[in-house]
Amino acid sequence: MLETILVLNIIWFVMGFNVFSLRPKIFAKVVIPKEQRNTPVFDVLIHSGRFLGGFNFAFALCNILLLANLDVFPSDAQRAILLFVFAVAHGSQFIFNVPTALQNRRGEGVWQVLKGTMLFIFVTDFVMMLLNVLLAAKLTF
Numbered sequence: 001m002l003e004t005i006l007v008l009n010i011i012w013f014v015m016g017f018n019v020f021s022l023r024p025k026i027f028a029k030v031v032i033p034k035e036q037r038n039t040p041v042f043d044v045l046i047h048s049g050r051f052l053g054g055f056n057f058a059f060a061l062c063n064i065l066l067l068a069n070l071d072v073f074p075s076d077a078q079r080a081i082l083l084f085v086f087a088v089a090h091g092s093q094f095i096f097n098v099p100t101a102l103q104n105r106r107g108e109g110v111w112q113v114l115k116g117t118m119l120f121i122f123v124t125d126f127v128m129m130l131l132n133v134l135l136a137a138k139l140t141f
Contacts, residue, residue, distance in 0.1 A: 021053025
């Protein structure tokens with residue numbers, strides 16, 4: 001089970017690195033409406049989004065290294081700590097979109113969380129948070 005969750009983490013974090021750092025214009029198009037893409041905000045988001053890719057790369061690398069070196073962290077407690085950190089990484093991406101999702105339900109919000117690509121990201125981050133925290137709990141108790 002641990003290996004499966006680590007592989008899922010790797011895939012998700014590499015996807016984040018790809019869209020934020022390597023293809024940041026795609027990310028910007030997801031959150032900036034078409035009619036506002038000719039403003040400086042669009043370019044700012046393209047360039048500032050790259051640091052998010054850096055975080056995703058670091059988490060992907062951490063999962064890769066852990067998967068390749070499970071013997072370095074042999075105890076369940078050590079693995080649970082790392083899984084909890086990964087859960088927080090996924091959870092932060094989910095929880096900070098909740099207020100925008102609630103605004104979307106009222107026809108407001110700075111971007112659409114409850115449709116298309118953002119809904120996929122929103123749900124996937126929640127599921128990944130849950131998988132990581134549940135396995136961390138299982139290893140702890």
